[in-house]
Amino acid sequence: MSVLQNDTFLRALMRQPTEHTPLWLMRQAGRYLPEYRATRQRAGSFLDLCKNTELATEVTLQPLERYPLDAAILFSDILTVPDAMGLGLYFAEGEGPKFERPLRDEAAIRALSVPDMAELQYVFDAVSSIRRALNGRVPLIGFSGSPFTLACYMVEGGGSDTFSRIKTLMYDRPELLHHILAVNAQAVTAYLNAQIQAGAQAVQLFDSWGGALAYGKYQEFSLAYMKQIVAGLIREHDGRRVPVIVFTKGGGLWLEDIASTGCDAIGLDWTVDLADARRRVGDKVALQGNLDPNALFAKPAAIEAEVARLMASYGEGAGHVFNLGHGISQFTPPEHVTALVDAVHRLSRPYHSN
Numbered sequence: 001m002s003v004l005q006n007d008t009f010l011r012a013l014m015r016q017p018t019e020h021t022p023l024w025l026m027r028q029a030g031r032y033l034p035e036y037r038a039t040r041q042r043a044g045s046f047l048d049l050c051k052n053t054e055l056a057t058e059v060t061l062q063p064l065e066r067y068p069l070d071a072a073i074l075f076s077d078i079l080t081v082p083d084a085m086g087l088g089l090y091f092a093e094g095e096g097p098k099f100e101r102p103l104r105d106e107a108a109i110r111a112l113s114v115p116d117m118a119e120l121q122y123v124f125d126a127v128s129s130i131r132r133a134l135n136g137r138v139p140l141i142g143f144s145g146s147p148f149t150l151a152c153y154m155v156e157g158g159g160s161d162t163f164s165r166i167k168t169l170m171y172d173r174p175e176l177l178h179h180i181l182a183v184n185a186q187a188v189t190a191y192l193n194a195q196i197q198a199g200a201q202a203v204q205l206f207d208s209w210g211g212a213l214a215y216g217k218y219q220e221f222s223l224a225y226m227k228q229i230v231a232g233l234i235r236e237h238d239g240r241r242v243p244v245i246v247f248t249k250g251g252g253l254w255l256e257d258i259a260s261t262g263c264d265a266i267g268l269d270w271t272v273d274l275a276d277a278r279r280r281v282g283d284k285v286a287l288q289g290n291l292d293p294n295a296l297f298a299k300p301a302a303i304e305a306e307v308a309r310l311m312a313s314y315g316e317g318a319g320h321v322f323n324l325g326h327g328i329s330q331f332t333p334p335e336h337v338t339a340l341v342d343a344v345h346r347l348s349r350p351y352h353s354n
């Protein structure tokens with residue numbers, strides 16, 4: 001394997017000194033880029049694109065060709081795992097992800113099992129191919145959905161505003177939801193370990209919907225399973241630590257709990273004050289975040305002002321990876337991202353001078 005030329009992202013996750021604050025953007029390869037839309041057209045559906053090694057590699061590298069980002073993220077989706085469990089993932093145009101066979105009764109839930117990782121070989125092939133194509137430019141991030149976030153889609157059958165089905169299950173039949181989560185946790189552990197073995201140099205758990213849970217329920221139905229996963233992950237590969245990032249959207253009230261999962265870094269959404277988050281987690285974990293993705297609709301001067309505010313809020317020293325508080329919008333003007341990346345690199349240098 002080639003030598004890593006820019007390891008600022010990995011160092012920041014381990015709270016080691018860097019010359020600037022590294023950044024990457026959630027959903028950095030996606031529809032806001034015209035080159036992504038062109039490749040997507042060639043591939044056919046979004047899932048065809050995920051399953052095409054060559055084209056998945058191409059779109060992963062597209063944002064890096066445009067912007068000097070400090071990490072790449074595997075092009076795939078969190079719903080590949082329930083798809084491999086036999087739920088039948090499809091994307092209805094303009095409607096988001098859906099399952100042909102959602103978990104709607106006890107029999108379906110009891111029949112659920114950890115999929116054969118061979119069903120997900122296309123993901124691991126993409127990881128190896130992207131590593132080759134990166135040739136040591138920046139590290140590659142692997143990812144998975146959290147057990148609870150995956151369960152939301154598996155039970156609801158698609159996206160939901162109310163989470164009424166999964167919450168009904170949680171309150172009426174908690175043991176059935178625990179069964180789904182236990183299977184998901186085992187599947188996610190195997191899935192992330194296979195990504196690490198294929199070449200992922202850091203991994204992120206996307207707990208996009210953990211923040212929809214009540215106090216106490218979050219700890220029982222989301223956090224506990226993420227903790228189990230973190231404990232089962234390969235933490236060192238090829239002579240380097242493989243850092244783990246846990247991102248619970250809406251998890252700002254529970255940062256101490258998240259830090260106690262054993263993760264290396266916490267992903268923060270934009271509702272959190274970085275300075276306060278840093279005080280709360282101390283030197284236990286690094287922090288990743290947390291610009292409001294909608295700030296990228298504003299003019300470059302306003303974007304730069306927000307970056308300056310976040311830099312001052314985190315303050316001096318190591319342990320910050322810049323990111324958005326959630327995925328980038330498909331309506332973001334690509335040149336606003338140019339302004340963002342430049343501002344983060346430029347304005348962060350004074351905070352790393354010692």
Ligand SMILES: Cc1c2[nH]c(c1CCC(=O)O)Cc1[nH]c(c(CCC(=O)O)c1C)Cc1[nH]c(c(CCC(=O)O)c1C)Cc1[nH]c(c(C)c1CCC(=O)O)C2
Nearest residue numbers: 026027028029030046073074075076077078096206208327
């Ligand atoms: C909840 C969730 C999903 N997928 C994901 C999450 C967790 C993160 C989050 O909270 O946003 C994670 C994800 N999805 C995608 C990535 C790729 C890596 C990256 O660049 O960050 C990652 C990390 C690509 C994608 N995943 C998807 C796209 C758009 C597909 C397309 O039409 O080309 C991309 C680039 C599709 C997808 N997949 C999912 C949704 C809700 C959608 C959007 C549907 C829509 O807007 O029409 C499920």
